[in-house]
Amino acid sequence: MEIEQIEILEFLKRHPPFQELPAEQLQQVAIGIDIGYFKAGSEILRFNEPLHALHLIRSGAVETYRRNGDLYNRLSEGGFFGEQGLLRGGKVRFPATALEDTLIYFIPDQVFQQLFDDNEFFADYVQVGDSERRKTSKASIQARADLLGATVSTLLSREPVTIGSDASVWQAAQLMTEQNVSSLLILDPEQHLAGIITDKDIRARLVAPGLKSETPVTDIMSAKPVTIEQQQYIFEAMMLMLRHNLHHLPVVSQQQAVGVIAISDIIRFESQNSLYVVSRIFRQQTVTDLQALVPDVHACFVRMVNEDANSQMIGSAMAAIGRSFKQRLLELAEAELGPPPVPYCFLALGSMARDEQLVLTDQDNALVLDNRFDPAQHDSYFQQLAAFVSDGLAACGYTYCTGNVMATNPQWRQPLKVWQQYFQNWIAQPSAERLLHSSIFFDLDGVWGQTQWAEQLQQLVSNLARKKPLFLASMTRNALSRTPPLGFFKDFVMEQDGKQNNVLNIKRRGTAPFVDLIRVHALAIGSTESNSFSRLQQITAANVLPKGRAEDLRDAFEVIAMTRIRQQAAALRSGEEPDNNVLPEQLSEFERKHLKEAFQVLSNAQKFLKFHFKA
Amino acid sequence: MLYLGPEQADNKQHSSSTDWQQYYLQQAAVVKHPLLQQFYATGMVAGSTPISQVPLVAVDFETTGLSAESNGIVSIGLVPFNLQRIFSSRARQWLLKPRFALSDDSVTVHRITHSEISHAPDLTAVLPELLPMLAGKVAVVHYRQIERNFLAASVNVRLGESILFPVIDTLELEARLHRAKPLSWWDKLRKKQQVSIRLDASRSRYKLPPYRPHHAVTDALASAELLQAQICHRFSAATPVSELWC
Numbered sequence: 001m002e003i004e005q006i007e008i009l010e011f012l013k014r015h016p017p018f019q020e021l022p023a024e025q026l027q028q029v030a031i032g033i034d035i036g037y038f039k040a041g042s043e044i045l046r047f048n049e050p051l052h053a054l055h056l057i058r059s060g061a062v063e064t065y066r067r068n069g070d071l072y073n074r075l076s077e078g079g080f081f082g083e084q085g086l087l088r089g090g091k092v093r094f095p096a097t098a099l100e101d102t103l104i105y106f107i108p109d110q111v112f113q114q115l116f117d118d119n120e121f122f123a124d125y126v127q128v129g130d131s132e133r134r135k136t137s138k139a140s141i142q143a144r145a146d147l148l149g150a151t152v153s154t155l156l157s158r159e160p161v162t163i164g165s166d167a168s169v170w171q172a173a174q175l176m177t178e179q180n181v182s183s184l185l186i187l188d189p190e191q192h193l194a195g196i197i198t199d200k201d202i203r204a205r206l207v208a209p210g211l212k213s214e215t216p217v218t219d220i221m222s223a224k225p226v227t228i229e230q231q232q233y234i235f236e237a238m239m240l241m242l243r244h245n246l247h248h249l250p251v252v253s254q255q256q257a258v259g260v261i262a263i264s265d266i267i268r269f270e271s272q273n274s275l276y277v278v279s280r281i282f283r284q285q286t287v288t289d290l291q292a293l294v295p296d297v298h299a300c301f302v303r304m305v306n307e308d309a310n311s312q313m314i315g316s317a318m319a320a321i322g323r324s325f326k327q328r329l330l331e332l333a334e335a336e337l338g339p340p341p342v343p344y345c346f347l348a349l350g351s352m353a354r355d356e357q358l359v360l361t362d363q364d365n366a367l368v369l370d371n372r373f374d375p376a377q378h379d380s381y382f383q384q385l386a387a388f389v390s391d392g393l394a395a396c397g398y399t400y401c402t403g404n405v406m407a408t409n410p411q412w413r414q415p416l417k418v419w420q421q422y423f424q425n426w427i428a429q430p431s432a433e434r435l436l437h438s439s440i441f442f443d444l445d446g447v448w449g450q451t452q453w454a455e456q457l458q459q460l461v462s463n464l465a466r467k468k469p470l471f472l473a474s475m476t477r478n479a480l481s482r483t484p485p486l487g488f489f490k491d492f493v494m495e496q497d498g499k500q501n502n503v504l505n506i507k508r509r510g511t512a513p514f515v516d517l518i519r520v521h522a523l524a525i526g527s528t529e530s531n532s533f534s535r536l537q538q539i540t541a542a543n544v545l546p547k548g549r550a551e552d553l554r555d556a557f558e559v560i561a562m563t564r565i566r567q568q569a570a571a572l573r574s575g576e577e578p579d580n581n582v583l584p585e586q587l588s589e590f591e592r593k594h595l596k597e598a599f600q601v602l603s604n605a606q607k608f609l610k611f612h613f614k615a
Numbered sequence: 616m617l618y619l620g621p622e623q624a625d626n627k628q629h630s631s632s633t634d635w636q637q638y639y640l641q642q643a644a645v646v647k648h649p650l651l652q653q654f655y656a657t658g659m660v661a662g663s664t665p666i667s668q669v670p671l672v673a674v675d676f677e678t679t680g681l682s683a684e685s686n687g688i689v690s691i692g693l694v695p696f697n698l699q700r701i702f703s704s705r706a707r708q709w710l711l712k713p714r715f716a717l718s719d720d721s722v723t724v725h726r727i728t729h730s731e732i733s734h735a736p737d738l739t740a741v742l743p744e745l746l747p748m749l750a751g752k753v754a755v756v757h758y759r760q761i762e763r764n765f766l767a768a769s770v771n772v773r774l775g776e777s778i779l780f781p782v783i784d785t786l787e788l789e790a791r792l793h794r795a796k797p798l799s800w801w802d803k804l805r806k807k808q809q810v811s812i813r814l815d816a817s818r819s820r821y822k823l824p825p826y827r828p829h830h831a832v833t834d835a836l837a838s839a840e841l842l843q844a845q846i847c848h849r850f851s852a853a854t855p856v857s858e859l860w861c
Contacts, residue, residue, distance in 0.1 A: 004692070004706050004707070004708045004832040005703055005704075005706060005832065006830060006832070006833060007826050007827065007830075007833045007836065008703065010827075031704060033703060033704060034700050034703055034704050035700070035701035035703055035839075035840065036699060036700050036701065036843070037821075037823075037840055037844050037847060038847075039847040059822060059823065059824040060822060101821060101823075101844065102822075103823060103824065103840060106700070108704075
């Protein structure tokens with residue numbers, strides 16, 4: 001039977017979230033709707049008045065406001081408003097005015113509440129502003145990411161093969177052959193894990209140096225090996241193996257060895273992944289070889305997006321790849337230039353240090369040299385080393401840093417004591433201008449050489465920064481220099497002042513101010529973490545934010561980061577150069593609503609930051 | 616009696632002379648049929664009533680042709696409303712079996728088929744529901760000749776008495792603006808087109824969305840929205856209904 005409100009029904013079928021409703025429910029909604037016309041400029045809703053209906057824009061445009069008169073949202077055909085009021089006591093929270101001549105469909109409160117209770121998708125869509133909703137969507141994303149979310153225990157197929165620490169290498173080799181394994185765990189008399197030996201160890205540490213097979217196994221084992229707990233994610237195992245360049249990883253549970261996973265297990269588990277790319281990076285012999293891997297890096301990025309990995313997984317996988325490029329380039333450089341005259345530490349800065357790297361990224365790096373560094377004697381070596389790595393990275397798609405934050409710049413190729421002085425100066429005599437270009441140094445990670453120096457610098461920052469309100473205020477001022485937009489209107493980006501733009505730079509207006517904001521809070525609590533999510537965890541634990549705010553930040557950051565990632569993956573898929581520009585027409589209604597709310601969280605957090613650090 | 620022919624309506628600005636309140640009082644005493652007695656006894660607002668206080672009902676008939684004498688009503692759509700709100704949730708529609716054959720042309724226009732109306736009731740059967748929905752309200756139509764004439768003729772045939780009620784004609788309100796003076800010789804020389812006052816064209820001038828026409832409730836809804844827009848832009852909530860009805 002055809003219903004009478006056929007035009008209304010047809011309209012609902014064209015617009016989310018209504019279009020997702022089952023046909024029968026949609027008819028019930030269509031039948032319940034009443035209509036009103038509002039001339040441009042006329043008031044539709046007044047603050048605190050009783051509210052009886054969800055307002056759906058049939059045609060025209062509407063602006064909603066905060067109580068203080070600030071623009072809250074601008075909506076066009078298919079947009080709706082009044083949902084917050086209906087969900088919280090039935091009073092108008094955001095007054096509304098017709099921007100153009102507007103026809104409104106009124107969906108009565110009881111119909112709205114019914115939909116909200118019955119239909120999860122509808123509730124999600126409508127309540128997109130609530131942290132509750134963002135959590136649900138994140139949970140579902142994680143559920144879908146099963147492949148990457150599986151735990152290490154799923155890879156264990158057999159009991160570990162072990163031998164006592166009193167055994168000889170010969171006995172060990174016999175057991176390995178018998179059991180057909182490529183690695184063996186060495187247990188001490190208390191049955192605790194003492195070390196691991198592999199086929200390669202026997203070859204490199206026993207046969208090659210010409211030792212006897214009676215040599216104790218403890219002489220050639222890797223003692224106190226890196227381990228992983230069995231309930232940790234395969235993804236984490238992968239990251240651990242990448243970071244330490246391991247092929248075998250003992251798995252423990254309550255300090256007892258329960259198995260070993262080999263790189264081949266992971267590769268079998270996820271045949272084409274970042275680990276595979278990384279292992280190939282270390283096998284390349286020239287810069288040209290490395291350059292040839294760039295398409296694989298891109299494919300790996302796209303695949304992770306397709307598999308619904310979250311931004312943290314993607315960011316750290318891409319950072320691991322970037323780190324491997326640097327490490328391999330440094331190996332190649334040392335092979336060409338000879339061993340370094342004094343020890344050094346190669347630093348990654350910015351997104352790579354934060355484990356938040358994407359495909360489009362420039363190289364931010366620096367060299368920390370031994371304190372015995374003598375420029376006249378040693379600098380030509382490190383200059384060449386830096387140039388080799390920097391040019392190599394550029395060839396592999398990591399463009400030169402426009403701010404010249406690279407080890408090729410003599411200012412950023414200094415002994416440890418100078419670096420310590422740099423950080424002390426930045427923190428002790430801060431100014432927003434001085435810190436403008438140096439905030440990147442507060443996200444640092446040692447990728448090669450004396451990486452403990454990187455940790456020392458982090459410790460220094462952690463000790464100094466939190467006691468210096470002036471420094472934190474200056475960092476805050478810089479963190480507030482980039483603000484998010486208000487949201488979207490039709491195919492435009494809406495600014496806080498109501499201006500409209502065609503394009504949104506999602507890095508400059510989204511992820512970057514988010515990272516800046518989180519960094520200030522992290523420095524204030526003396527965190528030594530670089531990753532924004534890890535920093536947020538410590539911020540949550542330190543209880544410096546109002547309850548629930550850190551979780552909101554985490555969820556909103558994820559929404560923005562994933563939008564950026566998906567846009568770049570889409571560009572790669574269609575053979576275009578990825579960039580940070582988002583065109584509103586490329587976003588679904590759902591994404592727009594998510595983003596708007598995430599921007600709102602960021603904007604509020606910036607206000608809090610400003611107040612908190614008296615910037 | 617009070618029949619306003621098309622030639623009269625098109626040329627006059629608008630007729631505000633009819634005292635509909637008085638007319639309903641008279642008719643209530645005169646008519647014989649209980650349905651009509653009830654209809655008129657409900658009464659009508661005074662001409663001085665501000666439009667914001669007037670209960671309205673948008674009415675649309677789909678017919679087999681244009682002449683009330685030789686064509687019948689195929690469907691009726693009603694949407695009650697007022698200046699603030701259009702109660703489409705209370706909209707009603709009836710499919711009717713016309714006394715005259717449904718031409719193939721009108722099948723195309725209304726998308727109502729012969730088989731659909733072969734089981735439909737006669738108007739007589741729906742009058743007990745229809746008339747109370749019109750009683751006490753001012754009808755709103757787009758081009759009043761259709762609804763008023765067809766209902767008068769059809770009721771006359773069935774009850775032996777006619778029916779007449781005030782209507783606000785959204786087409787006539789547009790004509791007041793766009794047909795106030797004929798095109799000048801200069802405009803004619805330039806082949807200037809007259810502004811269209813058809814329903815969809817009028818609606819688009821008020822930024823109202825296009826609707827699929829010739830569906831009785833949709834057309835009624837379309838005129839209800841148009842009237843709200845016309846009042847907003849060209850009249851006011853305080854405009855006496857006598858300036859609008861005829």
